[in-house]
Amino acid sequence: xxxxxxxxxxxxxxxxAAFAEDTVTKVTPTVAAPVLSGAVTLDFxxxxxxxxxxTMGVELDINAGSLATVDLDFKATDGNALTLxxxxxxxxxxxxxxxxxxDNGLMPxxxxxxxxxxxxxxxxxxxxxxxxxxxxxxxxxxxxxTTDVTEVSNLQGAYTIDAGIVDVTASVDYNRTSENYVxxxxxxxxDLGAVTAGGMMTYDNDADLFAYESTVGVSxxxxxxxxxxxxxxxxxxxxxxxxxxxxxxxTAGANYDTDAQDLTPRAGLSFNF
Numbered sequence: 001x002x003x004x005x006x007x008x009x010x011x012x013x014x015x016x017a018a019f020a021e022d023t024v025t026k027v028t029p030t031v032a033a034p035v036l037s038g039a040v041t042l043d044f045x046x047x048x049x050x051x052x053x054x055t056m057g058v059e060l061d062i063n064a065g066s067l068a069t070v071d072l073d074f075k076a077t078d079g080n081a082l083t084l085x086x087x088x089x090x091x092x093x094x095x096x097x098x099x100x101x102x103d104n105g106l107m108p109x110x111x112x113x114x115x116x117x118x119x120x121x122x123x124x125x126x127x128x129x130x131x132x133x134x135x136x137x138x139x140x141x142x143x144x145x146t147t148d149v150t151e152v153s154n155l156q157g158a159y160t161i162d163a164g165i166v167d168v169t170a171s172v173d174y175n176r177t178s179e180n181y182v183x184x185x186x187x188x189x190x191d192l193g194a195v196t197a198g199g200m201m202t203y204d205n206d207a208d209l210f211a212y213e214s215t216v217g218v219s220x221x222x223x224x225x226x227x228x229x230x231x232x233x234x235x236x237x238x239x240x241x242x243x244x245x246x247x248x249x250x251t252a253g254a255n256y257d258t259d260a261q262d263l264t265p266r267a268g269l270s271f272n273f
Contacts, residue, residue, distance in 0.1 A: 034062050034063065034064040034070070035062070035063045035064065036060065036061070036062055037060075037061045037063070037272070037273065038058065038059050038060040038061055038272070038273055039058075039059045039270045039271060039272045039273070040056075040057070040058055040059075040270070040271040041055075041056070041057045041058075041059065041268060041269070041270045041271075042054060042055075042056050042057075042268060042269045042270075043055045043057070043266065043267070043268035044266065044267050044268065045264070045265075045266035045267075046264050046265060046266070055077055055078070056077065056078040057075065057076065057077045057078070058074075058075070058076045058077075058082065059073070059074065059075050060073075060074040060075075060082070061073050061074075062074075068089070068090070068091045069088070069089070069090050069091060069092065069099070070088070070089050071086075071087065071088040071089075071101070071103075072084060072087050073085045073086045073087070073103075086101070086102055086103040087101050087102060087103070088100070088101030088102075088103055088104065089101060090130075092132075095132075095133060095134045096131075096132070096133055097130075097131070097132040097133075098129070098130070098131050098132075099129075099130045099132075100127070100128075100129050100130075101127065101128070101130075102126050102127045102128070104125070104128045104129075104130040104139050105122070105123075105125045105128075105139065105156065106130075106137055106139050106156040106157065106158035106171050106173075107120075107122055107123060107156060107158075107171050107173055107182065107184045107202065108120055108122075108169075108171065108184045108185070108186045108200035108201070108202060108213075109122055110122070110213055110224075110226070111213065111215050111222065111224050112213070112224055112226065112235060112237060112255060113237060113239060113253055113255050113264075113266060114255075117226075117235045117237065117255045117257070118213065118226060118235075119211040119212070119213065119226040119227055119228050119234055119235070120184075120200065120201075120202045120211045120212075120213060120226070121182050121202040121203075121204040121207070121209065121211055122202070123154060123156070123173040123175065123182050124154075125139065125141040125153070125154060125156065125173075126141065126142070126153075127141070127142045127144075127145045128140055128141045128142060128156075129142070135159055135160045135161065135162075136157070136158070136159045137157065137158045137159075138155070138156070138157050139155070139156040139157075140152055140155055141153040141154040141155065141156070152176055153175070153176060153177070154173055154174060154175045154176055155173070155174045155176070156171065156172065156173045156174075157171065157172055158170065158171035158172075158184075159171075165190060165191065166187045166188065166189055166190040167187065167188050167189050168185075168186070168187045169184075169185070169186045169187075169188075170183075170184070170185055171183070171184040171185070171186075172184065178206065180204070180205055180206040181205040182202055182203065182204050182205065183202065183203045183205070184200070184201065184202045184203075185200065185201050185202075186198070186199070186200040186201075187199055187200075194218055194219075195216050195217065195218045196216070196217045196218070197214070197215065197216050197217075198214070198215045198216075198217075199212065199213065199214045199215065200212070200213050201213075209228055209229065209230065210228060210229040211226070211227070211228045211229075212226060212227060212228075213225070213226035214226070220240055220241050220242055221238060221239070221240045221241075222238060222239055222240075222241075223236075223237070223238035224236070224237055224238065231259065233258050234257070234258060234259060235255055235256065235257055235258065236255075236256045236258065237253065237254055237255035237256060238253055238254070239251055239252070239253030240252050240253065247271060247272045247273055248269065248270070248271055248272070249269070249270040249272060250267075250268070250269055250270075251267065251268045251269075251270070252265075252266070252267045252268075253265070253266055253267075254266065
């Protein structure tokens with residue numbers, strides 16, 4: 001009788017567990033689908049020969065993010081193949097993030113219409129590994145990750161402070177080969193009412209060169225002024241952006257080189273999707 005009772009209880013327990021398993025709703029993790037966006041651009045600008053030339057381009061961006069983040073940016077111009085311009089693959093958990101890619105530099109970059117019109121010292125960093133913990137970031141540049149991932153070209157670090165009315169970032173780059181340091185600083189988002197202001201600077205230790213750029217923005221218009229301690233005023237320029245229709249953006253701007261006394265206008269249309 002005792003064995004029969006034990007067998008009956010065991011059978012009831014197995015049946016109950018099986019029934020509970022059947023009634024529990026199984027939840028399948030939701031994976032965010034990649035987001036495809038892009039633009040077809042038609043830009044007109046003055047060439048070195050003093051002519052106005054047009055360039056048609058295509059940009060495709062693939063972004064996917066949940067636990068992992070993937071950002072792939074493709075570009076092509078008329079007559080040229082579509083190529084991968086920049087890429088980043090990484091993940092963020094809470095305040096900790098890690099990313100691998102070729103667009104992870106931490107130094108200030110110019111807001112001028114082209115790098116040729118900028119005065120900041122921007123150390124080159126191709127593929128790199130970037131680690132972020134809260135407001136601090138460190139990037140390790142790789143000389144050629146396809147050949148040797150242990151060959152380090154440069155190191156960069158940055159720290160951002162939220163000062164309330166403005167965000168302030170201090171950064172530094174160390175080149176392992178030349179042993180040169182480039183220091184950077186930036187403030188952004190200074191609200192002056194109708195105008196938002198920002199500024200950035202770099203100091204190249206070996207070249208003993210200080211460079212700066214200041215910006216203001218208002219109602220779709222952004223203006224900049226830049227120079228160095230050797231040539232205090234080199235470029236003045238700006239760009240105005242407006243949405244003409246859904247997905248259609250018009251931009252117009254110009255840069256004035258004070259040394260060459262040369263005004264370079266430009267305009268463009270962008271069909272975004």
